[in-house]
Amino acid sequence: MFATVAFSSLSSFLLFNAVYAADGPTLQTRGVIQTFSVCEEIGKAVSSQSAVFYPLHNYPPALSSLEHQKMSAPLYVSFHMIIAILSTSGVQLQILGKTNTPFAVKGGGHASNPGFSSTAGVQITMSRFSGVTYHSDSQTVDIGSGLIWDDVYAALEPYGVNVVGGRVTGVGVAGFTLGGVMAYQLVLPNGTISDITASSNPDLFFALKGGFNNFGIVTQFTLKTFPQGQVWGGTILALGEFDKIATATANFYANVTDPKASIISTFNWDLGIHLGQVSLFYDGSSPPDGMFDEFMAIPAVSQDISSRSFLSLVLSSVSNETSGLRGYFDTVSLYDITPSMLTAVSNETTYWASQLAWEVPGLFLSYDIEPFLPSMLSHGSDSAWPPKRDRAILPMNIYYAWDLSLSDTKMGDTMRTSSSHLTELAVLGGQDVTDAPLYPNYALYGTPLSRMYGDNLPRLQAIKAQYDPNNVMGLAGGWKF
Template sequence: MLPVLSPLLLTSALAAVLSDRQTLAGSNVCDQIAGSISGQVYTPLDLTSHYSQDIEHFMSSSSENPMCVVEVTGTEDVSAIMKIVASTRTPFAVKSGGHASNPSFSSTTGVHISLAKLTQIILSAEKTTIELGMGNHWTDVYTALNGTGVNVVGGRVVGPGTGGFTLGGGYSWLTDQYGLTSDTVISYNLVLPNGTATVVDANNPDLFFALKGGLNRFGVVTSIVYKTVPQPDLVYGGIQLFDSSAVPALIEATVAFQTDNADPKAQVILTLNGGTDPGAILLSFYDGAERPAAFDPYNNINPNLDTLAVQTFASFSQAAPSTLVSGNRGAFATLSTSGLTKNFLTAVANESTYYGDLALLHSGLLLSYDIEPFLKYGEYATDSAFPHSNSPLPLNLYFSWSLETEDSFWRGIMQQSINHLTEVSRKEGIYDPQMYAYPNYALDTYTGPQLYGPTNAARLKVIQEQYDPEEVMLLAGGFSL
């Protein structure tokens, strides 16, 4: 990870951007917040690490320098802040884990609300539900649940926080057994844009629907209550690294896995990498202590590194080295398909190679394409903003680079790659116009109909107008409905 700028350097950078008048106005808002909450307010002048740590993101291009950072301690703090930013029309952001790749989605030059202190993990006495604060990371949750015999349908790699991940839908290692993370939500503790705190559950079907994939358009979620699911003490899985020569065999094996696997406990992610470190990564998981027959298609492909082992779920959750490339500029992009074919995956591999060859000319680092096979998990779908009853398969592009001057180039290249692969999927018969872009992987240029479909997007706009008539949440960035 790149070194974090010191508070003094951040102060200089901020001063170069903000006028005296803006700084004064921001100071007044931040002072007002400081006098209204029990949490802490930090400014660029703060000499501790709180300011810099709270604004840090997985991708440096997602970070901005706010007028102040507010570390909230609970719902009451968030309620007070929402009333102030609404009355002053101050731009703000809400950050959970900091894994959002789109600038201004969880960052701001205004008031930065950090949920880092909201780390409660409360397992019910019956072990049937669990309440998670939105400052948690999934690996912390899995560690806390280790040995309890239960788990939560959560994130797959180190990095994402519980907040944005769940509000975007949430693909999990347990998705084939239970659906998306949002399908397992019992209730949300939500602060509405007007500052009113409320509990959103099935008794409020419109907001309940909107928060399942609708992200940050309807208020600030401080904690979520989830259903728990049974978890064996030991699982099988790990990571395997391959050089580029293994890619054709890995493609054949992944098509066979997608076509033949009928075991919902077995899942894989195949990552094809271009750029400065070409090759492939296979991340495999089985929700049990033995290697399943479902992994047989991969048996005769020799990796350069193999960490497959029987281990706890908490240990397995830290297997993917996803933080090794953090701290660089970057973005996600995506498309969804109804299936996987050899020709489609070969086209994906060709994209990683073709654009990988451009990396050194444009400060490119890692250019990865994540292929994610799933079964018919849509049978577990609930009424959700992000439609998934038809079990779309998300392809995730993650590109990273070092220079800000190359932002437009690489984001344009990512969309160009998505457009090409969409055409390939049409020719392969795996394009479905009713399979939409997964919100947590989508570029910020996507609109409501592209993420949710025209029907759900229209419903979301009605809900937004009902609960946020003053358009307070538009001050926090995010996708346009």
């Protein structure tokens, strides 16, 4: 059990760690002392805009900065963790690189892979990068990397504009952002600060679009804005009805080409119940007649569909109901959404629920189908991901949640088995997706870089070597080039 302890000084905190180490001042304890020394050095070097927190000394502000939506994501023992809150100064990275100190960078805390945004070393939280500045003359907005998308939508709503971002509540800006970016403010591993645009630095601009934290720490994104009025949509929840949802989804994908329309169809298992879910969206106050009738006719236990603000739509999502549980994401890349594939996904949900329900406490299963238009990749420029832009990738989101850490390995292994099986079924159904690029924001830990970045990987490794020759960013978690 975590206990709140107040310390009068750093030395008393270190003494506490020495006493509580299993065998006295062990190598682990000496590592803690070294980490504290690094944080003291950072604390002396940074401006008043930054702060260094010690979890038991500065509790609770320090611990609130450690929070992740999934309890499987953190890799720390609470009284060993240090939190450094950045300003735009690059001195922190210089010190971390010089002392070879492990660290992590946390934006919104939505990543589920263990250690991707957490560490037993120095935790950098971006929470003070919380500004949203709209520029009406250029129709762009500067967004701090410590925000979640809810904050961004709320800030832009009074201006009647919006940006391309997360579709459900609680998703962090920093880890999510791939496309629509006009510029990045980047703290490079050598401590310098650069504004990266397509014209000022084409290589880094390319690499940052899907390349995550391999090249430094992004403190601000500049995004293109678009006019935004009322939207129509919400969520339908049904007890089962998997067949009806599958049929309606296949028909929508085959027949609806309106770029303002979108759906996400989800096959869930939760608390012993098969729960079908469909999120409907139309970028206007009402959709054309008949477009969503097949979904609206599905017998539902809950139907929250209306004309509303975009922010209201995002806040209405039920995606945060498993917040606080352990959980992982995984993915299958599709090129087509067919009736047979939807049946396979429905069967997969039912099968694994029957296999795991009595063995895994707190089990929640979710398989999400995300139809996109074939033209989706025509709106951006070359980027780290996807490695090919000649064909739209439809990333299926597989999400499992559970209660206990004892289930972690079993759940990870099961998800790999399930995603591999669904990929095989897609190939048998005529889709050549054996080597289709996997979406890195969904990919489960351990996924080979080549399965995500394909032929782009050598170029990304060369850019990484150029801007981070000492591999400072290799001290942090995440996908590493």
